[in-house]
Amino acid sequence: MSVHKTAIVGGGIIGLAVAREIVRNAPDAEVTVFEKETAVGTHQTGHNSGVVHAGLYYEPGSLKAALCRRGVGLLEEFTHRHDIRYDKCGKLVVAQSTEEQVRLGGIHERAVANGVPGIRMISGEEIRDIEPNARGLAALHSPETAIVDYPAVARALATEIETPGGTVRLGRRVTRIQERSSEVLVHSDGSAESFDLVIACAGLQSDRLAVSSGEAAYPRIVPFYGDYFVLDAAKTDLVNGLIYPVPDPKYPFLGVHLTRTVDDTVVLGPNAFLSFGREAYRRGRISFPDTVSAIGFPGFWRFAASNIPAAIRETRTAFSTRSFVEQARAYVPAITTSDVHRGPRGVRAQAMNRDGSLEDDFAISGTARTVHVRNAPSPGATSALAIAEHIVREAFGRLDMPIQR
Template sequence: MEDVVIIGAGIVGLATAKAILDQRPGSRVTVLEKADDVASGQTSHNSGVIHAGLYYAPGSLKARLCRAGEAATKRYCDEHGISYQVVGKLVVATNPVEVERMHALEGRAASNGIELRRVDGSELREMEPNVEGTEALLSPATGIVDYREVCRALASDVKAAGGQVITRAQVRSIDERSGAVHVEADCGTITARTLVACAGLQADRVARMGGLEVDFRIVPFRGEYYQLPADRRGIVERLIYPVPDPALPFLGVHLTPMIDGRVTVGPNAVLGLAREGYPKGSINLRDVASLATFSGLWKFAPGYVGTGLTEMRNSLSKRGYLELVRKYCPSLTVADLLPYPAGIRAQAIGRDGTSIEDFLLRDSRRQLHVCNAPSPAATSALPIGETLAEQVLGKLD
């Protein structure tokens, strides 16, 4: 019998496995992953940013874990020889409304102890000659990394400590009984004293499979990206973000230098018709039915009709998408927007129509489910893993 079985070999699942083995060496830990490799879902389809944590509500779990995760991620990369760069981020205001929002954001970040520096328009032009704005906030600690490389190192650490990572092992059923959890997967039946589910886009379904009450639904939002051609990769040195609209749950279309040298433009946010359908036009009838029959989505949607229509238009039109970026980087053209893989954000929405913005856990006597791990979950994964490990080891005790 295993001590712990973990569902999901994304960055949160692997960080949790490592933390359990660090906190209690010799534990029997097995990680099950339905894909062919680790980090095949949301982890490998994000922007690769090591966030500093300047956006989040003061005192929230998200803010606390992001700040700890930024330092922990860099430290882990240093220890394992994983390449990362601290390039910094500029949040750029282009009009008086955005300047006012930027100042409010600056106050929120200060409450979280985040290092920021205000930059005027003249200094902004010196720092980034291709970027225009009235003012900006500089976050010097923001970095970039390939989280797939981090996950491969985590998987190696888990195996070196005696754990197992089994791929092509989709979970079919969960049965908590007789003082144990019995997990039926494609690799066979795993019996464990406890279970941790880090199932991302399938979090609600896996929790329901485990017999837990589920009062939310995972709603997928596609984040569509473009990349710039090779001769435009030097257009910015830092991450360039617009000032976010506090009424919206997303940060807006930004320019991101990647660790491999590419520069991406995005993402937008359109309702996905397939939870794991990364190619454009993907439709999964089960996922569509899940959206159509969920009352919480119908309660959530009216507040975002205008925004949703704009996002859909920009998804269909490069020119509309481009205008969002030209506001602060006017030299870009339609020809500069080349194809790049999309990401999908697992957004938990409650039955009452509220968007769940912080981490959400559900548990039973022998199960612990991560039901919502919003951005910046990749940045925060190591301290998230430590927190989950403490809870699951408490269940073992």
């Protein structure tokens, strides 16, 4: 089956990567990206700390592990080609207790199995050789974990789409995708346009677009905001790279950590708290439809009931700067509340199932001509170019089209 006209809904890093992958695999196809904002990469792509994850945590042999490791290589090559800063600043995952040391050993085993380069366990004394101001009983050092400018990556992807003749339409909100016997209609701002293949990568709005197009109601997106504090410029030398806590598998969110960004600032965070708007990046902004949707979803309350300790911790950080900074001080004691000021906020599109469980795997639904990417799990930005290969391979497979590359 041939595909002459293809539409991608969503101008975030994954949608753009998918469009670029189609341009590369089907050079004769007309590729159009619909993005409701006036620039690409303005939502999750543009509201994160810019970390390029190395693949420490994922189950060896899993799709997430494979896509992460391939994605890192593709992303590094892409940034070098486009002269985008890519800094292998390194990462420490720091254990503060013997229980965390045990879990850290398991992470080390997974990282080795996943082929993470240079990974090694170090002692508490060795931590200071890498991060002189950090403290802990032991740590896992990943020297090639990097940071990057993801919005710049998104802009470069848009260029690679448009240069051979593709189109990125900004300010075009898609409200519905309607499949007919021989075409798919994309309804956008009061008009409808016909395509042969449509792939929706709508991020924070992915479930709503899927449901309006006739797909199932679940998984549903529940938005969680993450606040960042910024370390004052005079104190940025307290942190050289990335300092992370040991993940607790009982809880879904990592907790506050410290990250140097590509503009040489240092941020603390993010925390994770229910957002009162799917796109509420400014504090105090509330979307009543989004809030009612979230708190009226029984799955959210089932999730909250099963994560009470984490909810208490995150509530403290949401309402107390001191509590927020104290989490960071566990790793870098020299930081004080007077050394930080409020920074940006991100919103995470957390896919949640009806029973309150979090969807931690890819959720792709639809038909041969309409594909809805309802969840592209973390590390989505890191793996974006590899995720695009996976999505396009699946979409073309449904149409019995060969992959040319």
